[in-house]
Each structure stands twice: as C-alpha cells, then as structure tokens.
Amino acid sequence: MKNFKRIRLLLVLVIIMFVGISLYLVYFQLFEAPDLNKHSANVRNYIDESSIARGSIYDRSGEILARSDEEGNRYNYYYYSTAHLAGYASKEHGKSGLERAYNAQLLGLSEADLMGAIKDVLGSNEKGNNLGLTISAELQSYAYSLLENHKGSIVVMDPKTGAVLAMVSSPSFNVNEVDNNWLSLIEREDGVLLNRSTQGLYTPGSIIKILTSVALLESGQPLGYHDEGVEWINDSSVYNFEEEVYGDISLEEALIYSSNTYFVNKAQRIGPELLKEVSERFYFNKDYAFELGHEQSYIDYDRSMDVVDLAATSYGQGRTLVTPLHMAMVISAISQDGRLMTPYLVEEITSSSGAKLFQARPKELSQATDTGTARKVKEMLVSAVEYNGYNYLSGYKIGGKTGTAENPSDLTHAWYVSFAEGASSDLALAIVLEEEGSTGGRAAAPLAQRIYEKAWELGILD
Numbered sequence: 001m002k003n004f005k006r007i008r009l010l011l012v013l014v015i016i017m018f019v020g021i022s023l024y025l026v027y028f029q030l031f032e033a034p035d036l037n038k039h040s041a042n043v044r045n046y047i048d049e050s051s052i053a054r055g056s057i058y059d060r061s062g063e064i065l066a067r068s069d070e071e072g073n074r075y076n077y078y079y080y081s082t083a084h085l086a087g088y089a090s091k092e093h094g095k096s097g098l099e100r101a102y103n104a105q106l107l108g109l110s111e112a113d114l115m116g117a118i119k120d121v122l123g124s125n126e127k128g129n130n131l132g133l134t135i136s137a138e139l140q141s142y143a144y145s146l147l148e149n150h151k152g153s154i155v156v157m158d159p160k161t162g163a164v165l166a167m168v169s170s171p172s173f174n175v176n177e178v179d180n181n182w183l184s185l186i187e188r189e190d191g192v193l194l195n196r197s198t199q200g201l202y203t204p205g206s207i208i209k210i211l212t213s214v215a216l217l218e219s220g221q222p223l224g225y226h227d228e229g230v231e232w233i234n235d236s237s238v239y240n241f242e243e244e245v246y247g248d249i250s251l252e253e254a255l256i257y258s259s260n261t262y263f264v265n266k267a268q269r270i271g272p273e274l275l276k277e278v279s280e281r282f283y284f285n286k287d288y289a290f291e292l293g294h295e296q297s298y299i300d301y302d303r304s305m306d307v308v309d310l311a312a313t314s315y316g317q318g319r320t321l322v323t324p325l326h327m328a329m330v331i332s333a334i335s336q337d338g339r340l341m342t343p344y345l346v347e348e349i350t351s352s353s354g355a356k357l358f359q360a361r362p363k364e365l366s367q368a369t370d371t372g373t374a375r376k377v378k379e380m381l382v383s384a385v386e387y388n389g390y391n392y393l394s395g396y397k398i399g400g401k402t403g404t405a406e407n408p409s410d411l412t413h414a415w416y417v418s419f420a421e422g423a424s425s426d427l428a429l430a431i432v433l434e435e436e437g438s439t440g441g442r443a444a445a446p447l448a449q450r451i452y453e454k455a456w457e458l459g460i461l462d
Contacts, residue, residue, distance in 0.1 A: 205405030
C-alpha cells in the first residue's frame with residue numbers, strides 16, 4: 001500500500017514537472033522568442049543566415065533600400081542617409097537599426113504560431129520576409145544632404161498617422177563598409193554610430209514653450225503680461241533674446257516674439273504640478289513603442305523644485321532634455337487637435353511569395369490636450385511663422401516654433417519644429433543642429449522650408 005502511494009506521488013511529481021517544462025517552453029516560444037531571435041549572442045542566427053536568403057527592405061514606393069546578393073552579402077543602396085535607420089547586418093560586428101530590430105522577420109523566423117515554430121525546426125524557410133517602410137527614399141536622401149555639413153537630426157512625420165517619412169542623423173557612415181572601417185568608427189569622437197534622432201538628448205530651448213503654452217491655457221490664469229525685458233527670480237535674472245523689451249503682450253505675442261520673461265513669470269503662477277501633468281500627457285518621462293527604441297525625453301517638474309529651476313525649465317533651459325523624434329511627435333499632436341500618435345517605420349511585412357504577413361495600423365498614444373487648446377496653440381504657431389517670415393509656400397498653412405538652446409559647450413543648438421497642412425496630406429517635422437552656434441530661426445527654419453518644397457515636389461505634400 002505504501003509502495004502504491006509512493007508510486008502515485010512520484011507519478012504526480014513527474015506530471016507536474018512535465019507540465020511546468022511544457023509551459024516554460026511555450027512561454028519562451030510565444031513571448032521571449034522575438035528578443036532571443038535578435039540577440040547578438042544567439043548562435044542560431046548565424047546558422048539561419050547561412051541557409052536563408054535575407055529579405056529585402058523597401059521604401060514607401062517600392063524603392064529598394066537594402067538587399068542581399070546570392071552569396072549573402074548585404075548591400076544598402078542609400079548607405080549614408082539610411083545608415084542609422086536601416087542599419088547594418090555584419091557577420092563580424094552584429095546588426096543595428098531595422099536590420100537588428102527585424103532580424104527574425106528578415107530571416108523568416110518570426111511566425112508566432114505553432115506551425116511557424118515547426119517550420120523553423122524543419123528548416124522549410126529558404127527565403128526571408130521583406131520589410132516595406134513608411135519612409136520616402138528620396139525625401140530621406142534629400143534631408144540627409146541638408147545635414148551633411150552639420151551635426152544633428154531631421155525627423156519628418158505624417159502627423160495624422162505617426163508614420164515616419166524621413167529620419168536622418170548626422171554625422172553618418174557608409175553602412176556597406178562597416179567591417180572594413182569598424183575600428184575607425186568606434187574610435188571617432190563625434191558619435192557617428194549614435195542615432196541622434198532617437199538616442200540624442202538635447203536641451204530644447206524655446207520649442208518647449210509650446211508645452212508651457214498648453215499648460216497656461218488649461219490653467220485658466222490671466223494671459224496678459226507687461227514685458228520689461230527682464231524677470232527677477234530671487235537673485236537670478238532672466239532676459240529676452242538680445243535683451244528685447246516687448247511691453248504689454250498676450251500669450252500669442254509671447255510665442256511670436258519668444259519672450260523668455262513672459263513664460264518665466266507665468267510658470268511661477270501655475271506651478272510645477274500642472275506643467276508636469278501636461279508634459280506627461282505628451283509622453284515626457286514615459287516610454288512608447290518604436291521599432292528602433294529610443295531615449296525618453298524628460299522634464300523634471302518636481303513639486304519641491306526651487307523657483308529658479310522652475311523658471312529655467314519653463315522656457316527650455318532647465319531640467320529637461322528631449323529627442324528630435326519626440327519633438328516631432330509633440331508638434332504633430334498640436335497640429336492634430338491634441339492627438340499624440342505612436343511613431344512607426346514599418347508599414348508592412350511580406351513573405352518571399354508576396355503574401356502580406358503584417359500591416360501597420362496607426363495607434364493613438366494619448367489625447368495630450370483637448371481639441372480647443374490644441375487649436376489655439378496651433379493658430380498661435382501659424383501666427384509666429386507668418387510674423388517671422390518662415391512661410392514661403394503659398395496656399396499652405398504652416399506653423400512652427402524656433403529654439404536656441406544653450407548647453408555646456410557654449411555653442412547653441414539650433415531647433416525648429418513645424419507642421420504644414422496640405423489639401424489632403426499634412427507634414428510635421430523637427431530639426432536640431434547640434435552645437436551650431438546660431439539661432440533656430442537663422443539656421444534650422446530655412447531647412448524646414450526646403451524640406452516642405454521637396455515634399456511638394458515628390459507629391460508627399462499636396
């Protein structure tokens with residue numbers, strides 16, 4: 001009898017162990033497989049690549065960006081302009097960009113169902129899947145040409161959907177020569193391998209006044225102000241650019257003139273709590289999904305922060321750092337009634353036979369502010385562009401905000417964020433010229449004009 005009980009107990013333990021191991025394997029297959037597949041230490045990937053023709057990468061119009069030849073050598077046709085976006089696929093130095101993020105899909109190993117797992121094991125996939133991107137290769141190449149003599153980033157988006165139409169980072173490198181140039185690349189001191197669009201964190205300067213304006217409108221506080229050219233906070237003083245004095249001004253005029261003293265004064269009245277709440281609705285201090293990953297933009301509006309920090313942060317020179325991608329998202333939301341969209345690069349994934357395996361669907365991240373507030377700020381930014389002479393495209397409503405951000409190097413970053421409304425298509429963009437030593441209005445805004453003209457020429461902006 002005792003032996004029978006022991007046998008039964010042993011049988012139960014074996015069953016429990018079997019079920020546990022099975023569940024463990026299922027969990028890894030369904031939830032951990034994507035990350036394990038693209039991990040650089042996964043030896044299986046090297047085996048897979050020796051027997052599978054890696055899929056190709058195309059732009060929004062079907063223009064080929066990257067493909068493999070019959071020997072498995074990878075070639076990128078836009079090797080400088082898409083170096084940080086498409087990335088490299090090196091047998092010696094791993095992968096970057098979309099080549100890394102979608103490694104399993106490009107090898108045809110990404111099916112989430114059980115039949116896909118069986119096909120992986122049996123080795124029935126001989127050709128990988130293809131990626132169709134949201135970007136325009138021509139707009140991407142043109143945007144990169146504007147940055148060739150600068151350090152910085154340009155991000156262009158469809159503000160209605162979050163689709164990224166161009167995303168360039170400079171300096172760049174020849175993605176086809178990574179193996180030959182690896183040592184020189186990693187020894188360079190200019191951060192050539194850094195994707196400044198997603199990983200670069202910059203002091204924003206006056207472009208952050210867009211968020212402060214949203215908070216002011218939501219606060220219900222009086223918006224008038226008498227600008228004397230200086231605002232004192234304890235023993236610290238804040239001046240307007242070139243010590244301009246504007247007299248009696250409204251919020252709209254404060255944005256048009258980019259009055260620092262206005263925003264310093266008003267931030268003290270509404271306090272850090274509302275400023276923090278508004279910024280987090282625009283996804284500061286938060287993560288969001290993006291194929292290439294990203295650094296989080298942050299604003300440190302703390303209840304206990306001193307008044308000097310609050311003042312500096314309210315006009316973009318305090319406890320805040322932002323990425324170009326995120327600021328493109330912010331200006332997009334302002335142009336679209338406050339809807340903050342998830343950015344994305346991959347429009348579709350197709351098999352080697354042409355079957356569609358994935359189709360992107362635009363996704364709203366948050367209603368960052370109410371429609372009325374967004375429209376008021378939007379019209380103010382249109383007025384700012386008209387007043388400062390940044391709109392040279394007749395028939396289009398264009399809004400924007402410049403920024404000139406001080407940083408420890410003593411050379412200012414030049415910023416410009418902007419949107420343009422066409423007949424049936426809209427664009428939004430963010431430009432930062434790193435350590436440019438000039439203002440956003442003089443250095444960055446003219447580049448936006450040229451991008452809009454190129455987008456019109458390509459039929460992207462109609």
